[in-house]
Amino acid sequence: MAVDDRTETAGESAADGAGTGTGTGTAAGATAGTGRPSVEISRRRLLGTVGAAGAGGLALGAVGGAAGYAAAQPEPGPGLSSLGSSSVAFTGEHQPGITTPLQARGHLIAFDLAPGAGRKEAVALLRRWSSTARRLMEGRTAAHDTAIALDAGPSSLTVTFGFGHSFFGRAGLDKQRPFALDPLPAFSSDHLDAKRSNGDLWIQIGADDALVAFDALRALQQEAGDAARVRWQMNGFNRSPGATEKPMTTRNLMGQIDGTNNPKESESDFAKRIFVPSDGAADPAWMAGGSYAVVRRIRMLLDDWEKLSLTDQEKVIGRKKSDGAPLTGGSEDTEPALDKTGPDGKLVIASDAHARISRPDQNGGAAMLRRPFSFHDGYDTDGVPEAGLLFVCWQADPMRGFVPVQRKLDRGDALSAFIRHEASGLFAVPGGARDGEYVGQRLLES
């Protein structure tokens, strides 16, 4: 949906002047106790000014900061593109960032409650985080804003919160811990780094603008305050909207079209597969409308992968690299002919092809919604790219989603020679906040 005029809160009205083009572009004054300047303004209001000023935003840089901004002559501007103006609702049956189309930027961050912090601190933290997530997703500023995203619209920002297994003991909520959060089994191909795995609390941030995404990451990390400490943090990306001639399924860093056969919202069993039932049958009740996120940092062994011929690469997956069509023919959306054999009598889609053995019909119906981000963290000392997939998948129950499929992949996936699972997390992601609620309220106030 396109961003609209914003209703200013009482807290924002004091800073209105900063957003109306009076000259500074930032509010004077400081936020009590932080020493940091308070930029408590609506991004939309500032955008109104920038829109009226046309190239004023550019003039800001060109002629030197706030003074240049004030001097810019008003000219009609093109306004926000749909990339900047699109926003996602914070409230709803489900949290945002699960069925939201993939965004161009992603940050994953896990926290542990600080020593001595418990349920009371967690309640205050989730209240703060929810309030900030809502504001930023609407294109408003955070309570203590840094100006990083000041000129941008909401840019499809989503913020999604989850609870890890260890949270429940620390918060005195053991009885509320779902069995579905029991630790994932070990897989023979695991090379997991415990320090970059799991955590009490998890946040997934996605946005189509890098500064909007980082702004949210920074705001939420700062607001953790004394209540929680960062355990690990990972950064990812996908294709930017509009980068291709027509909208299409994204590619991963192996060059494959990735996401084709994801469950579709239009399918009758979609909700049952991805979300914990909202009809009162959920156990525990606070997870109604929620979902379980499995997060795996999967390194791609790109030097080895890129040595394969195109034919061999396609054999590993069972689909064509160019358009994602099954090797048995057709286009991306064609159902693969799994039994089809070639002139040599062998299966056209090999018995160990990744896209064959990960299918629900090869795994007792197990299905998940894959919603990954690619990552690239530079090169190691040998010049090998530290790159791959921040694999995030969503399901109503990991034992009927990720676990059986990963077990099967572990036993004989042609892709496994080219990937390495380096970190892992499992998080209970409660249903979306209702109006006036914070995320996790039904757990924390149960």
Ligand SMILES: C=CC1=C(C)c2cc3[nH]c(cc4nc(cc5[nH]c(cc1n2)c(C)c5CCC(=O)O)C(CCC(=O)O)=C4C)c(C)c3C=C
């Ligand atoms: C345990 C679950 C899975 C892991 C881990 C996984 C890693 C992984 N996958 C690719 C690339 C592709 N995967 C594709 C399909 C696919 N993968 C999984 C599950 C896991 N993948 C499923 C359930 C499916 C869909 C199967 C089906 O129903 O047809 C494809 C094909 C295109 C598509 O449907 O998306 C590609 C390509 C990589 C690179 C990777 C680890 C780095």
Ligand SMILES: [Fe+2]
């Ligand atoms: Fe896959």
